Amino acid sequence: MKRIIITLFVLLSTFSSFSEGVREDYAHNKVYKIGISKLLAHPALDAIEEGIKDYLDSTDYAFEYDVQNANGEVTAASQIAQVFKDEGTDLNIGIATPTAQALANVCVDTPLIYSSVTNPTAAGLVGKGMENIAGVSDMVPVAAHLSLIMQIVPELESLGMVYTSGEANGIVLMEAMKAAAEDEGVDLITASVANSSEVRMAAESIIDRVDAVYVATDNTVISAITALSDVCMAHRIPLFSADTTSSYGTDVLLAGGFDYYASGLLTGEIVERYLEGENLEDIGVVYLDQESLEIYLNMDVASALGLTIPETIADSAAIVVSGGRVEEV
Secondary structure, three states, X not given: OHHHHHHHHXXXXXXXXXXXXXXXXHHHHOEEEEEEEEOOOOHXXXXXXXXXHHHHHOOOOEEEEEEEEOOOOHHHHHHHHHHHHHHOOOEXXXXXXXXXXXXXXXXXXXXXXXXXXXXXXXXXXXXXXXXXXXXXXXXXXXXXXXXXHHHHOOOOOEEEEEEEOOOHHXXXXXXXXXXXXXXXXXXXXXXXXXXXXXXXXXXHHHHHHOXXXXXXXXXXXXXXXXXXXXXXXXXXXXXXXXXXXXXXXXXXXEEEEOOXXXXXXXXXXXXXXXXXXXXXXXXXXXXXXXXXXXXXXXXXXXXXXXXXXXXXXXXXXXXXXXXOEEEEX
16 A cells, blocks of 8 residues: 555656646747737837837747737727737736726736836726736936926026826826925926827917926827927927937937836836746836936037036936937947
């Protein structure tokens, strides 16, 4: 009897090891279908998408992507989420707050990883019932941005800001800048928009009352950054941005932004960590390193506006536009 029990134990152990090996092999050979919902197309969000794919394609896993663009429409984001639910995606990625929220609301049983969500808690992506969600936050240090603006415009009394009323991160960042401005005795003059086509008109409605204009990582406004910079330049008002990526080819004077391609890589890494067995609840919110902000400085715009850039800021710039040429320091 003892010999039979020992033999049976060995057989069960062997079968268990074989089964584990099969499951591991299956996991690495399965083609995972990933739904990627992007709020709209603009350089920062496009860079995130590229970073995600580049990272995932470098792993030992195989993926099939269904990339959808909501074109800035919240209703479209919900429709995309329903498409992913009907398709039975293995995992979803929401690039920007509204798409992540839509995926969380519709695809409740599907793992969700988000990217470029400024305040995941305020967006309802953290807490009870959100255990299968994790991602990357790009919370902007608006107080540090205001400090840079005040160094370049020392007589700053009023700061203009266009934000999206229907985008959670736009509201969060507007309120954060409002608090920072109050601390510095600066009036924040705001104008809200519902979509990118309203950005030019919104800018024109406040441009005569401000000494400078600031745009945060508000996806809808950033997608119309050229219209905003055109209005600012026409009125000789300096424009400051929280997004470096979208500043190229515009009249943005200075931008202090994250490397959004790196944000995409970090998002892809979270996907891999999940597939390797980590719980999304344990991963939680991953924040971009605030010390890794890149300074973009357009000396041509500074010259056109007659502004002197402090040496400390000029020396810290990683990207400088001068004589129409872009130089990476």
